[in-house]
Amino acid sequence: MTSEQLFALVIVVIVAIVLTIILVSKNRHRIKRAILDRLNLDPQAERRKPHEPEQPFTEGEPSVLTEEESEAELERLQELIEGRKQIAWDTDLSHHLWGLYKNLLQYTSPPSLDRSIQDGDWYAVKILQVSTQNGLNKLEFELKGASYKFVDDEENQGWCDHMKLFSLFLYDDSGRCLIEVPMKLRVDKSGRKYSISSEGPKAFLPGDWISDFINVKLKHQSIRNREIRAQKHQERLSEIQDLRDRFGLWE
Numbered sequence: 001m002t003s004e005q006l007f008a009l010v011i012v013v014i015v016a017i018v019l020t021i022i023l024v025s026k027n028r029h030r031i032k033r034a035i036l037d038r039l040n041l042d043p044q045a046e047r048r049k050p051h052e053p054e055q056p057f058t059e060g061e062p063s064v065l066t067e068e069e070s071e072a073e074l075e076r077l078q079e080l081i082e083g084r085k086q087i088a089w090d091t092d093l094s095h096h097l098w099g100l101y102k103n104l105l106q107y108t109s110p111p112s113l114d115r116s117i118q119d120g121d122w123y124a125v126k127i128l129q130v131s132t133q134n135g136l137n138k139l140e141f142e143l144k145g146a147s148y149k150f151v152d153d154e155e156n157q158g159w160c161d162h163m164k165l166f167s168l169f170l171y172d173d174s175g176r177c178l179i180e181v182p183m184k185l186r187v188d189k190s191g192r193k194y195s196i197s198s199e200g201p202k203a204f205l206p207g208d209w210i211s212d213f214i215n216v217k218l219k220h221q222s223i224r225n226r227e228i229r230a231q232k233h234q235e236r237l238s239e240i241q242d243l244r245d246r247f248g249l250w251e
Contacts, residue, residue: 093214127139
């Protein structure tokens with residue numbers, strides 16, 4: 001091969017390389033798309049904005065439920081609530097609380113209230129204040145160092161067929177309703193009769209307070225029973241004395 005032929009071959013190779021570079025430059029996007037397609041990648045990936053971090057999940061934030069999910073959730077909650085109501089029924093909690101409330105009301109006269117404040121621990125309960133505001137009867141007290149409040153809304157409820165429906169509430173020192181006991185008040189010839197509705201508590205937050213209240217109510221009831229027996233004994237002694245005096249029945 002002569003020098004002229006070699007020179008011509010080099011020129012041809014250079015021209016081919018230049019043309020190839022020009023073609024590649026013009027078709028780089030097409031080539032890039034083909035490569036990305038082969039790799040199963042999104043060709044628009046580079047054009048996307050940087051990924052923004054997800055918002056942190058806040059516990060308790062309400063989620064949007066579908067119709068089926070809301071129905072299932074309602075059934076689940078109802079089952080859990082029935083289980084909690086069963087705790088109140090098994091412990092006879094509503095009756096214990098109503099009995100304790102009635103016992104405390106019997107000792108809220110000014111002398112009894114003063115004595116409970118002065119003596120501190122009185123029947124394991126320290127009565128702090130008794131009041132009526134906006135038709136609500138309130139009895140504030142302490143039990144084992146914790147503050148509670150009984151509230152009944154009897155005065156705010158109307159009558160229907162000689163019967164009144166109302167609620168007895170128990171609140172802790174933070175204002176949470178620990179339990180709401182549905183009550184019935186019926187008036188007939190024999191007088192006023194209070195009874196607890198069979199539907200169970202309308203609100204109920206179980207906790208250690210349950211055993212404290214049951215124990216103090218049983219203690220109150222035991223003391224009250226002794227007082228009733230002692231009173232009946234004195235009444236019998238007075239009746240015996242009166243009968244002996246009137247009929248001369250002396251031994």
